[in-house]
């Protein structure tokens with residue numbers, strides 16, 4: 427996905443979210459670090475009153491694979507009780523991270539919790555999770571750029587590309 431394709435799709439998502447969230451004063455929650463670039467572009471295309479916050483979640487274990495044991499490394503600073511939340515993710519893979527977060531926000535008394543993910547890799551899903559807003563569905567390849575890393579590198583690439591297998595195998 428080149429810069430132009432990303433820009434166009436983020437605009438489209440922004441328009442839909444703007445229409446759906448007008449009057450709801452949502453809390454947009456970016457999941458660090460991967461969603462940082464997407465979040466920054468997306469919220470500038472949603473010209474309605476909102477609050478933003480971030481949290482950091484990670485799964486124990488190997489880098490290129492999610493383990494299912496999710497750990498919250500840094501929590502929100504906004505009280506989400508009775509709020510409409512939109513979780514902003516870079517990519518849904520197994521779905522373990524989102525499952526954990528959705529359960530958590532529901533138990534904290536959020537009024538509504540939805541998910542916007544730039545990418546969706548449905549082949550590897552372990553949880554029955556469907557994001558409400560999806561930028562692009564992609565095949566089972568490891569991708570980097572536009573916020574997504576491999577070993578903390580490549581996040582600053584302005585496009586998204588498939589990482590060559592010989593780099594991580």
Ligand code: 5GP
Pocket residue numbers: 460492515516517518519520521522523524547567568569570574575576
């Ligand atoms: P899940 O819990 O859905 O398996 O994993 C979600 C997280 O795994 C993503 O937020 C992302 O950090 C990481 N991840 C999954 N697939 C990829 C990928 O293709 N590239 C990168 N860079 N990270 C990925």
Ligand code: MG
Pocket residue numbers: 457458459460461515516517
């Ligand atoms: Mg992520």
Ligand code: MG
Pocket residue numbers: 460575576
């Ligand atoms: Mg990562």
